[in-house]
Amino acid sequence: MRTEQVDLRGEFRDSKRVKALEIKIKEAVERMGDVVHIMEFCGGHTHAIMKYGIDDLLKGYVRFVHGPGCPVCVMPMQRVDLALEMARLPNTILCTYGDLLRVPGSGGKSLLKLRAEGYDIRGVYSCLDSIKIASENPKKNLIFFAIGFETTTPQTAVLLLNAKRMGIKNLFVVSNHVITPAAIQHILNSPEMRQIGSVRIDAFIGPGHVSVIIGTRPYEYFAEEFQKPVVISGFEPVDILQSVYMIVMQTIRKEAKVENQYTRFVSYEGNHKAQRLVSEVFELRKEFEWRGLGTVPYSALKIKKEYKEMDAEEIFKISLSKPKEHPSCICGKVIRGVALPTDCKLFGNVCTPSNPIGSCMVSSEGACAAYFKYKKL
Amino acid sequence: MCLSIPSRVVEVKEDKTALVDTMGVRRVISLELLSEDVKENDWVLVHVGFAIEKLDEEEALKTLELFEDILRMEEHEN
Numbered sequence: 001m002r003t004e005q006v007d008l009r010g011e012f013r014d015s016k017r018v019k020a021l022e023i024k025i026k027e028a029v030e031r032m033g034d035v036v037h038i039m040e041f042c043g044g045h046t047h048a049i050m051k052y053g054i055d056d057l058l059k060g061y062v063r064f065v066h067g068p069g070c071p072v073c074v075m076p077m078q079r080v081d082l083a084l085e086m087a088r089l090p091n092t093i094l095c096t097y098g099d100l101l102r103v104p105g106s107g108g109k110s111l112l113k114l115r116a117e118g119y120d121i122r123g124v125y126s127c128l129d130s131i132k133i134a135s136e137n138p139k140k141n142l143i144f145f146a147i148g149f150e151t152t153t154p155q156t157a158v159l160l161l162n163a164k165r166m167g168i169k170n171l172f173v174v175s176n177h178v179i180t181p182a183a184i185q186h187i188l189n190s191p192e193m194r195q196i197g198s199v200r201i202d203a204f205i206g207p208g209h210v211s212v213i214i215g216t217r218p219y220e221y222f223a224e225e226f227q228k229p230v231v232i233s234g235f236e237p238v239d240i241l242q243s244v245y246m247i248v249m250q251t252i253r254k255e256a257k258v259e260n261q262y263t264r265f266v267s268y269e270g271n272h273k274a275q276r277l278v279s280e281v282f283e284l285r286k287e288f289e290w291r292g293l294g295t296v297p298y299s300a301l302k303i304k305k306e307y308k309e310m311d312a313e314e315i316f317k318i319s320l321s322k323p324k325e326h327p328s329c330i331c332g333k334v335i336r337g338v339a340l341p342t343d344c345k346l347f348g349n350v351c352t353p354s355n356p357i358g359s360c361m362v363s364s365e366g367a368c369a370a371y372f373k374y375k376k377l
Numbered sequence: 378m379c380l381s382i383p384s385r386v387v388e389v390k391e392d393k394t395a396l397v398d399t400m401g402v403r404r405v406i407s408l409e410l411l412s413e414d415v416k417e418n419d420w421v422l423v424h425v426g427f428a429i430e431k432l433d434e435e436e437a438l439k440t441l442e443l444f445e446d447i448l449r450m451e452e453h454e455n
Contacts, residue, residue: 009383011441024447044380097425126426128407148425151381155427158409209381212422212430235380242444264437265422265430273412274429364380 012236021241022057028248029061036248037063037200039337041184042207043070043365044235050374052237054244062244065199065337068183068292069207070365071148071176072099073335076289077323079176080105080359083145085318086174087111087119093137095130096145097152098123099363102356106324127152127159134163134171143312144173150213153177153301154274157281160307172312175303178288180210181218182299188226190293192338199338203247205240206232208262215270219258227256234262281307291359292335331358334367341368348372381424383432386415397423 011017029036040046046066049055055064068074084105087094094111101111101123115121120140124130127144134142146156156173163171184204192198206219211232219230229250233243243261250257260266281304288300303311328346333339341347341360351357353369360366384399384406393408395415407427408415415421420432 011437017444021444021447047380126407128426151424151429154410154429155407155425158407158427209422209424209429212381238444242440242447245447261440263440264433271410271412271430274410277410 009236012234012238014238017238018057018241021238021245025058025241025245025248026061028245028252032248032252035061035063036244036251037065037202038205038244038247039065039067039187039201039203040205040233041067041069041180042205042210043067043073043363043367043370044209045069045205045207045233045240046367047365047370047374048235048237048240050370052240053374054237054240058244062248065201066334066367066370067204067337068187068290068335069149069180069210070335070360070363070367071152071178072103072363073331073359073366074178074183074290074292075100075103075147075176075359076291077105077325078289078320080110081320081323082174082318083111084109084114085320086143086145086312086316087114087121089141089143089316091140093120093122093133093140093142094145095122095124095127095133095142097147098125100145100147102362103359104326104357106321108326108357127155128162130159130171131163131166131168134168138170140170142171143316144171145176146173147176149178149180149207150210150278153278153282154213154271157274157277160281160303160310161277163310164307172310172315173303174312175282175301177282177301178290179284179299179301180207180214181222182296183290183293184219184222186290186293186296186299187336188222188228190336192336199336201228201337202251203229203231205243205247206230206258208232208234208239208266211260211262211266211270213271213274216258216260216266216268217270223256223258229256229259231259232262232266234264280304290335292332326357329358331360331368334360341371342375344368381422381429383420384423384428386417386419386421388417389415395421395428397421397428399423 282301360368384397421428
């Protein structure tokens with residue numbers, strides 16, 4: 001019996017494989033005679049591409065257009081302001097994932113700055129930690145400010161179901177969960193995409209971990225309707241290069257289909273149990289505002305009315321004034337892929353990861369943070 | 378936020394949790410999103426405190442084989 005599990009990550013980082021794929025991709029692109037423009041939707045891929053220098057490796061052959069797949073980046077300022085106002089409610093503990101703590105709201109104030117003023121704001125690793133905190137503080141209201149794409153939504157569903165089953169009365173949730181396919185469709189329908197010469201996307205590298213949950217099936221529509229190849233990819237250098245190669249080969253064959261490179265974790269149908277838990281607790285919002293993309297129909301989830309006693313937006317009615325964005329921040333354009341982080345005059349001088357002005361500089365998935373960290377500008 | 382890390386199961390506990398090893402760091406995670414059972418030394422994808430999928434090792438090896446195929450196919454074409 002095998003006792004030592006093979007660590008496959010080594011195989012997916014193997015330099016010989018990287019080199020061989022680089023040569024194959026370049027040969028194929030040369031045969032085609034045109035640079036391939038690929039949008040990697042997921043911020044995790046943006047960081048992997050920068051970290052391993054894949055964009056430089058394929059310069060002149062493949063152009064990577066960075067997509068909006070970064071949950072804190074796409075959160076409009078109004079939602080950040082909502083988190084700040086919720087944290088200011090009397091007798092309240094606000095819990096959220098660490099990424100959100102440093103995102104500036106109107107006037108540059110973040111949850112972290114608010115915590116320095118004495119408000120009880122905590123970053124949690126798992127949303128289930130908030131059940132423990134709520135139980136330890138029975139006289140306080142605990143608000144979990146839930147953010148994320150499909151990768152974090154099932155966890156929030158488990159939180160709501162467990163809290164209800166355990167009879168916890170002082171735990172509330174704000175749902176900011178957003179949906180990937182809706183955002184992709186919105187990008188493909190945007191005026192910049194339709195207007196020739198503005199933004200060009202020939203194909204997509206599809207998100208790996210979102211697809212673990214939703215499967216590869218939801219992308220079939222885009223591939224067919226918009227005639228764009230979609231390849232679901234892993235996050236190691238060999239994964240990404242292999243996905244690029246698969247895209248290039250589809251382009252040469254004039255195909256537009258969904259392919260799955262990340263089969264070790266992603267299936268056609270996705271994680272059924274996670275999908276079932278999500279549909280038990282959540283329903284679609286008619287519309288939701290995204291930073292950069294504007295109002296996108298049916299692009300986010302709200303808590304079903306069966307669980308409304310735990311829906312913080314139902315329980316604590318908060319009215320917000322109009323959000324005040326920093327006038328020079330171009331996060332919205334970066335998120336849509338129409339501008340590079342380096343096009344922003346705040347980039348790297350006023351706006352840095354330790355003092356972020358815009359959300360794209362905050363997160364470990366934001367394009368500005370990736371450029372700052374890996375581009376050595 | 379969408380960055381999940383493959384982690385090795387060290388010990389499966391009774392309350393739908395498991396102790397996992399993520400690149401040397403050990404912590405307890407929830408198994409409530411998995412429909413299949415996991416056992417010691419299985420690899421799972423961990424995301425914000427939950428295992429969201431079990432590694433399909435056979436598929437991982439197939440992906441690497443596919444890579445070898447790409448090279449062979451190209452050589453054949455050339």
